[in-house]
Structures are given as structure tokens and as C-alpha cells.
Amino acid sequence: xxxxxxxxxxxxxxxxxxxxxxxxxxxxxxxxxxxxxxxxxxxxxxxxxxxxxxxxxxxxxxxxxxxxxxxxxxxxxxxxxxxxxxxxxxxxxxxxxxxxxxxxxxxxxxxxxxxxxxxxxxxxxxxxxxx
Numbered sequence: 785x786x787x788x789x790x791x792x793x794x795x796x797x798x799x800x801x802x803x804x805x806x807x808x809x810x811x812x813x814x815x816x817x818x819x820x821x822x823x824x825x826x827x828x829x830x831x832x833x834x835x836x837x838x839x840x841x842x843x844x845x846x847x848x849x850x851x852x853x854x855x856x857x858x859x860x861x862x863x864x865x866x867x868x869x870x871x872x873x874x875x876x877x878x879x880x881x882x883x884x885x886x887x888x889x890x891x892x893x894x895x896x897x898x899x900x901x902x903x904x905x906x907x908x909x910x911x912x913x914x915x
Contacts, residue, residue, distance in 0.1 A: 810865040810890055810898065812858050819900055819910035828875050830900070830910055832856055832867075842875035850875050852883065865890050867900065 821828035826844035833839070836857065842850040854871040872886040888900045898912040 809860075810892070815858060815865075815867065815890060815898060815912075817915060818913045819898075820913055821902060821908065821910050823902070823906075823908045826875070828910070830869075838869060838872075840869075840872065844875055848875065 899909040902908040
């Protein structure tokens with residue numbers, strides 16, 4: 785009996801983690817907030833505001849700074865939640881420093897943190913910060 789209870793707890797925990805980290809529908813209210821990049825070259829943040837505007841600020845270790853602001857929209861493509869940034873410019877040259885449209889998938893990490901994929905192959909994301 786004790787072994788069954790032990791396994792039931794593990795199955796219940798696995799189901800909870802799966803629900804928290806893998807939910808496909810991410811609503812507009814959930815994405816509002818500040819996101820920070822994790823690529824280690826400085827401080828790179830995006831703030832999504834309730835009114836549909838964003839503020840992007842970047843201070844790289846090499847002294848380069850970038851600030852821009854414009855509009856963002858949330859939309860769904862199949863089972864993906866996506867955000868489109870108008871006139872977005874990346875800090876790092878390899879991602880494109882010329883302002884343009886950036887359409888990005890927003891997902892959840894296995895612990896439920898919202899992320900904007902910057903370079904998933906390298907594990908680079910803008911991760912939502914806790915308020």
C-alpha cells in the first residue's frame with residue numbers, strides 16, 4: 785500500500801509539472817512584463833506594456849547601448865503563441881541590428897517561465913522576470 789501511494793505522488797507531481805511547463809495557450813495578460821536575455825554579453829531587456837507598446841534597452845559589456853520602443857502584438861499560429869515586434873533592433877550584430885519586424889515564438893520552460901526564443905540552439909532566450 786505504501787509503495788502505491790509513493791508512485792501515485794510521483795505521477796501526480798509529473799502531471800503537475802507537465803501542465804505548468806507545457807501549456808500551449810498563453811494569454812495576453814500573462815506575457816505583460818519584463819524579459820531579460822541570458823547570453824552573457826551585458827544587460828538586454830524588453831518590457832511588454834499593457835497598452836501594446838514595448839521598451840527595449842541594451843547595455844553591452846563592450847560599451848554599446850541601444851534603446852528602442854514601438855508596438856507589439858500577440859497572435860496564434862497553429863498551436864504556437866507568437867509575438868510580433870514592430871521596428872525591433874537586436875543589440876548583437878549577428879542577430880541583425882537594423883530595425884525590422886521580429887516575429888517570435890513565446891513558450892514556457894520546463895519550470896513554467898515564459899521565454900522569447902533568441903537562439904534556441906545555443907540556449908539563448910529572453911526570460912520573463914518575476915515582478
